Each structure stands twice: as C-alpha cells, then as structure tokens.
Amino acid sequence: MNEPWRAGNEVELLINGEAFFPRVFDSIRKARREVLIETFIIRDDEVGKALQQTLMYVARRGVHVEITIDAYGGNEASAAFFEAMADTGVHVHLFEPTRHLFNLRLNVFRRLHRKLVVVDNEVAFIGGINYCADQLTSFGEEAKQDYSMRLCGPVVQDIHQACLDLLHHGDSKPPRLQRLKKFAASQHDALHKSHHENPPEKQESVRALLAIRDNGLHKRDIEKHYLHAVNTAKERLVLAHAYFFPSYGLLRALRNAARRGVNVTLILQGEPDMPWVRLCAQLLYGYLLREGVKIYEYKERPFHGKLALADRHWATLGSSNLDPLSLSLNLEANVMIDDEAFNQHLFKHLRTLVQEHGEPVSMQVVKRSYWWRMPLIFLSFHFLRHFPVIAGWFPAHIPKLERVGSQKHLWKKSHYDQERA
Incomplete structure (x- = not known):
C-alpha cells in the first residue's frame, strides 16, 4: 500500500x-x-x-x-x-x-x-x-x-x-x-x-487515495486497505456490497472487530440479480451473526453497490466487490476518502436505506434446516475460497x-x- x-x-x-x-x-x-x-x-x-x-x-x-x-x-x-x-x-x-x-x-x-x-x-x-x-x-x-x-x-x-x-x-x-x-x-x-x-x-x-487491483504489482492493494480500516476501527463499520464472499483474513478481521465492541453492519442483496450470489453470502451468515455482526438484506431491488465506511472519517467506493473475482482476478479501482462530512453523508444514506428497505437477518432464520445445509456450506466455502488459486494455474x-x-x-x-x- x-x-x-x-x-x-x-x-x-x-x-x-x-x-x-x-x-x-x-x-x-x-x-x-x-x-x-x-x-x-x-x-x-x-x-x-x-x-x-x-x-x-x-x-x-x-x-x-x-x-x-x-x-x-x-x-x-x-x-x-x-x-x-x-x-x-x-x-x-x-x-x-x-x-x-x-x-x-x-x-x-x-x-x-x-x-x-x-x-x-x-x-x-x-x-x-x-x-x-x-x-x-x-x-x-x-x-x-x-x-x-x-x-x-x-x-x-x-x-x-x-x-x-x-x-x-x-x-x-x-x-x-x-x-x-x-x-x-x-x-x-x-x-x-x-x-x-x-x-x-x-x-x-x-x-x-486511488487504489487499484491488477494481476501484476497491485494484486491485494484494495483488500489491504479494507483490512487496515477494519483492523483499526474503534466505533463502527458499515459494508454495503452486492457480492460478498471475502478472504479468510477479511472475514476474521470483521469477526474480531465485532468481538472488540465495534458496531459492524453488513448490507447485502436480498433481491439479487443472480440468486447464487445471495446463496454464497448466506454461507457466512451464521459465522458472523454469532459474533455480533448485524446483517441486513436490501429488499427493494437488486443491490449493486460496492462501498464501505469506518468510524467517522474513512470511506471507500469503487468497482471492487468483496468476492474472489474482484479480490483475486479482475482489474478493479476504488477511491478511499478521508473526510468526516462525506463519511457522515454516506452513513445517513445507508441508515435510511436499511430503515426503509432492509430486512434484518436473524440467527433463527440461519439455523433453519442447518443440519442438511452444513455439508454444502463446507464444500462450497472451500471451493470458492480456493477458486482464485485454481484459476491462477491458467x-x-x-x-x-x-x-x-x-x-x-x-x-x-x-x-x-x-x-x-
């Protein structure tokens, strides 16, 4: 970085x-x-x-x-x-x-x-x-x-x-x-x-600050900025993403942030343009909810945003999703913003979005039929997690x-x- x-x-x-x-x-x-x-x-x-x-x-x-x-x-x-x-x-x-x-x-x-x-x-x-x-x-x-x-x-x-x-x-x-x-x-x-x-x-x-991801010298630059923001957050984190299936490191960082008392909120697709995208994200719901992460699904129409904010100053917006394609394969570009007014403006917008069109995800919903979905969760998680490595062989x-x-x-x-x- x-x-x-x-x-x-x-x-x-x-x-x-x-x-x-x-x-x-x-x-x-x-x-x-x-x-x-x-x-x-x-x-x-x-x-x-x-x-x-x-x-x-x-x-x-x-x-x-x-x-x-x-x-x-x-x-x-x-x-x-x-x-x-x-x-x-x-x-x-x-x-x-x-x-x-x-x-x-x-x-x-x-x-x-x-x-x-x-x-x-x-x-x-x-x-x-x-x-x-x-x-x-x-x-x-x-x-x-x-x-x-x-x-x-x-x-x-x-x-x-x-x-x-x-x-x-x-x-x-x-x-x-x-x-x-x-x-x-x-x-x-x-x-x-x-x-x-x-x-x-x-x-x-x-x-x-402009951060790019390519397949040369900037393979993990955007992900590193996310990790730094999550690891240093003290008060709040809001991540609003169309496609959410992050790396092990970022997933653990979100869990650890919730454990140390940070208010961690995810806004994800509830009416996805591609149903399998929502299924992939749902594989992670139980892991995050158990640690106190709040998850809302946006229900009005397909959510295509790729933005996040941390505490009162940091925010980012760009083309990068938090999934294997964006974090490990595609050419992406995000801008990081350090400004209290922009952060607060974005926070108010996302809060209104959740209040008007968001549906909270509860642990009770996640546990339904969990016993038969557990093998699928395990296999799917590890396949998607190693997919960039497999693709990298070519x-x-x-x-x-x-x-x-x-x-x-x-x-x-x-x-x-x-x-x-």
Whole structure:
C-alpha cells in the first residue's frame, strides 16, 4: 500500500443512474482536450446510445477520446455500435484476456471491471455504474441500486495516470505507444497552463487515495486497505456490497472487530440479480451473526453497490466487490476518502436505506434446516475460497486490448504485458 493520499479534493456522491448519467454526460460534453473512459458493461440501449452520441459529439469537435470496454461486458452491443464511434474519431478498445493453448480462452474470469471516467485531467468519476438502462430506477423491478463519485482535485491525476497506463501498456506497437506518450505530455502541459491562468477556487480539503487491483504489482492493494480500516476501527463499520464472499483474513478481521465492541453492519442483496450470489453470502451468515455482526438484506431491488465506511472519517467506493473475482482476478479501482462530512453523508444514506428497505437477518432464520445445509456450506466455502488459486494455474497476466475500427480501419491487436505471477 504505497499509494499516496492526496489532499485538497472535492467529492460528490452520486446515487443511481439518475444522478450519475446527467453529471458524467455534462462533463464529457464540456471537454476541451481529452476524455478517457473504462467500463465493464455497455449496451446498445437508451443509456449506451446516449454515451455513444455524447462521445461522437466531442470527438467531432476535436477532443481526443479513448474508451476501453471489457469484451465480455460489451458483447451485447453490436459491431456497428462501436464502429459508428470509430468513424467519428473515437478510439474504441475491447479488453480481452489473451487466448492460450490451441486458441482456448483459459483465463475467462479475468475481466476489466473498472468504471472510470476522466475529463481533461480535471474531473473524474469512479464507482460501480455501467452504461445500461438497468442502472435507472425507471427500468423497473430489476433496476439496480448503485453508486458513483464525482471527484475534482489532485487525486484525478492518479486516476488519469491509471487509465493511461492501461492504454500505454496495452499497445506493443512503438508508433502508437510514442503517440500516446506524446499526447499525454501535451495534456499535462495544457493542464498546467490552464491552472496557472485560471487557478481553481479554494475548496474544503478532502483527502483521497486511488487504489487499484491488477494481476501484476497491485494484486491485494484494495483488500489491504479494507483490512487496515477494519483492523483499526474503534466505533463502527458499515459494508454495503452486492457480492460478498471475502478472504479468510477479511472475514476474521470483521469477526474480531465485532468481538472488540465495534458496531459492524453488513448490507447485502436480498433481491439479487443472480440468486447464487445471495446463496454464497448466506454461507457466512451464521459465522458472523454469532459474533455480533448485524446483517441486513436490501429488499427493494437488486443491490449493486460496492462501498464501505469506518468510524467517522474513512470511506471507500469503487468497482471492487468483496468476492474472489474482484479480490483475486479482475482489474478493479476504488477511491478511499478521508473526510468526516462525506463519511457522515454516506452513513445517513445507508441508515435510511436499511430503515426503509432492509430486512434484518436473524440467527433463527440461519439455523433453519442447518443440519442438511452444513455439508454444502463446507464444500462450497472451500471451493470458492480456493477458486482464485485454481484459476491462477491458467495463463493470467497478458490481457489484450483490441482496437475497434470501421471497414475503413482494420482491427489492431495489442498486448498488455504485465509482470507474470
């Protein structure tokens, strides 16, 4: 955990697509030089088309636009959807782990799960919201409860660099690599000049830190920040997660925190988009409830959040779930916040969420039919716990970015050569 804390930031919590999409599309439309986007899912629906049209609009104005989409998460959008953007000058990349051994995809679980937006190296968005209509409450019963953050200040430069790193290392062709480096340098000079001529207004100092998880040098960075927050908490911990099946270490840390008198609360899915996710989390209910951890299931609709807070200052929000895929396989990004006002705002929101739409889980419910579920719990727990190790036996650390082009521009393949495990 060598990432630096950055002081002097501004942070805004964005709840659901109704708050997120207008803010991010407005920021993109106002871009003067550059837009960088990473996302797991984009669909050819009203939201995906709105993003497409917004990016095409700024690209026509001469703004440099790079969007990287996970190939699995973007497979519901047509080739024509991506090619329309490429035709207007948007640089579209598909993230796909490379194939090995007779062209078989052996590392299918290693995905680009980050959701990042950086505009002009001045404004950034990070969270769990994808570009699809089910992120809007108007979608109906299957609409997701989800979160993002808008950030301004020094931490934006760290997010910007993380996006450039993926693009830089993802291209082994020297001409394009040099072009990207030259462009990044020009953006840095333009940003410095802009700040010198138009210094930003002084704002309340919020400390923030970007933590990423990859399959190279940052395999456990996000998990370590969680562990530090849980191990040092003195008063309260609230973890609100769509997918909850953490490591042994984090599970023990939560148990120990409850034992030493910390008020530990988990908010998990009660109406999951994938039923097996809830079943996995339920395997842990008895262990945690016996130690005094409070568990609530959110019942209004699928819960897709990935956020937590500790005591009165620390909070985190990003793309990382607390499950084997996020903690051990996917590329993820979270921002840690050290600020009392943001912590309290998030705490009040989650408390209201639980009061209005949460159902407490009791030990009596967990004990029902426990005798026949115990063997299943034991086998499932140990399989899921060792799943990342099993997946790690397969080729892992050479994800690939494929450049999307129209019929006038052939697809260009490149490799993201990370350090092998």
